Amino acid sequence: MAQAGQIDECPNCPGVYKPSEYPVCRECYQQNLRRPAAGQIREQRDQYADESKGWDQQPQPEVTAPTSEAARVIGQARTNLTFHQQECENHETSTIQYLIMPVLAGLGWDIHDPAQVGTEYRPTGNRNVRPDIALMYNGAPVAFIEAKRLDRGYSPDYREQLSKYAECLGDGSTAVLTNGRFWQICSVSGGKPLLRETIDVNRGAAEEVAAKLSDALSKSMLQVDVGNTSRTTGTSQQTAPNREKIRGDLRRYRDGEAERQGMSPYVLTNAIISLIAEQCPTDLRQLREISGVGPATIEQHGDSIIRIIRGR
Structure with missing residues (x-):
């Protein structure tokens, strides 16, 4: 002993x-x-996560709509933030390659098709404006994205740059300022960018971050936004929604999907359809707030429901 x-x-x-x-x-x-190597990676990630550097300009709304594919894309973006940090801090092109383009691909855009995603786009009649990325629909831009290096903190000069881009976009379009981690989403109205929210890719549950970005920049949602605005621009007063028509359209959609997929027609019950028609949500975030609308309904039918409400 x-x-x-x-x-x-x-x-x-x-x-x-x-x-x-x-x-x-x-x-x-x-x-x-x-253990130190893994610990150092976590330390670097946490250190950068604690410093918003002025990008986070307003509080983040609560969003819960898990989609496995979207969450996977955000997970990949977080991995790239760690393993390509130095490259993205040194070169703006690396920020675009490793941090921005993968997210856009996950949101439904074909990043290899210049008819959908253009780089160094030149708006017609304005040679002084050249956004880093233009998201296109029917031959016209629906969103401009200005990219910055990952190490760049927020600067008011960047918003001034974004204002010049907004002058070349129609109402209902979107202007975005991002360093790959922080995404400032602005709605364009009257040729001016109006800040909606700042999304931090590296903070919060991946499903929540994916839902926010999907609401703001997914291909389907941007096309709906611009199409809806183009029909209403110039009217002095927006007409009230026809709730009976929406209710009927939602029922026909539900019955058609049930027949097509061989499922019960009560995935969307009459009660839920009535609530949706009564509240008329205009985006996925508002749709999630309706009692009885769960994550599965959002994932499978969310975009279609919003299109029906918007008259598309």
């Missing part, structure tokens, strides 16, 4: 002894030696 003061029991391994002058046994010591 060991003499007191010469060896002690390891605090992590019952029954395993260690020299008194060491805090743990040899096995625990070797395990600790293998």
